[in-house]
Amino acid sequence: MEAHHNIVLPEGSIEKTTTTLNLGPTHPATHGVFQNIMEIDGERVVSTEQSVGFIHRAFEKLAERRNLYQITPITDRLNYCSSPINNMGWHITCERFLKVETPKRVDYLRIIIMELARISDHLICNSIVGVDTGAYTGFLYVMQYRELIYEIYEEVCGSRLTTNIGRIGGFERNFTNTAFTKLEKFLNEYPKVLQEFENLFTRNRIFMERTQGTGGISAARAMNYGFTGPNLRAAGVDYDVRVAHPYSSYQDLDFSIPVGTTGDNYDRFLVRNAEMWQSISIIKQAYEKVQSFKGTEAEIFHADVPEYYLPKKEDVYNNMEALIWHFKIIMGEIDLPKGQIYSAVEGGNGELGFYLVSDGGRTPFRLHFRRPCFIYYQAYPELITGGMLSDAVVTMSSLNLIAGELDA
């Protein structure tokens, strides 16, 4: 039997006046797989050491052996609170790379889905901030509207969380009337709920005192740390990929970019709420545009790209050409052009970028995901040092960290 040794304490650990606290990797307050080994003095955070990678699944390596359409399900599993944005971001990257023009109707339908995803993402994040400050009601109340959004996804693509929605060139099928009815129901009911949600938090004394002045960051530091998305905008920088580098016809719609000033938890909350209002308005505009298509135009739901868009099943059974394309796509026998591209979309929590390098083979030579929360989570020690431990928890949830995206 092995001899037991006494525990060897690190030098100076008896004299030290701080306490070491291990928070995570699985802790109810971290909302994801994050570990922080904190040094705390009473309740003040002195320093913290982060470790990540607990759910690393080697997506970038996997992608090197997959055809383009097989990579879409991988992107689902990045930021799983808003999978459709990841899916669309990937399709848009492929389309830009392959120089595929998508019809306007497809663009607007995509915008509807992406903005619904943004709402569901922000809704989760903001209501979790509520939970962490002691208000569970908001979270539970808005869940039924996330459910409505998921029902719309279900109607469009058949699944809810990891959606694999859309294809290169458009959607796998046209939106059904049920989907539009559900969308209308959502547009009718949700604004009232969002208003109530805001009433519950925005001027709530307890909530304000918990979130104002905690986890703040200046615009310059936020940029240096590579912040994007609502977190950067809360610090006062009006950078939004939808406006700076428009994709999917966002330039046709009219919306504003809410910004904060202090970059603290409260501003991040306000920016996300304001963005949800903008998203509602964007969805309404896009839906109007979708409705304005008449006749055959109203039936278009994908671009004409036989090399990458799976043909209809009845065509596959009855039409030689469709059968050939079906076979070629499924077996992955289509060579990609040579080249590289960086393409980004505004994800739920920041700039979600795809860097694709192709050497002319059938799979990407290299695919790198620019995951926004991997980059901005580095700033976490700076945000929480000197603050209270309980604020560190709120800061973590208000950063909208998604372990799946962070660890890729």
Added chain:
Amino acid sequence: MSLTYTTIQEKLEEKFGEQVSLFSTDSGILSFESPAAQNLKVMQFLFDELGFTFLTDLCGVNYPDQKDAELVVVYHLHNFVDNIRLRYSVAVPVAQPDVFTATKLFESANWMERETYDFFGINFIGHPNLKRILNVDEMDYFPLRKEFPLEDQTRIDKDDEMFGRG
């Protein structure tokens, strides 16, 4: 005056001469290369003079067929004021993959460089904490290099009762 690709290229060539090369806009954004030893000078110049103050992305690529330039570090930089993106890359031999760290310039480079080290083994000189980030510390290879293939899905030597293989 807003910045264009042409002015960026001219200014870089004026400053660095032969050191910067392979300018191209084929992939939609201006991309160019320089020797690895110049990377900090080039990025500092881009940061100070041309306003590229945001590091969007940093990653590695492995080209096993490029002799003495097998590993490439790709930086995506962004100028928010003029809204211009830039791709800048440096290549290093796999035998001695040394690149200067960009952490002094961009805090965000810290983890991105750790990730690149983790997957490609690129040694970022001067990095404050260059250790693995997503993989386990005990790992003794760099998994995104091309010499490490994914597992063959048709292999039969692996006995796995739980998941029905073998």
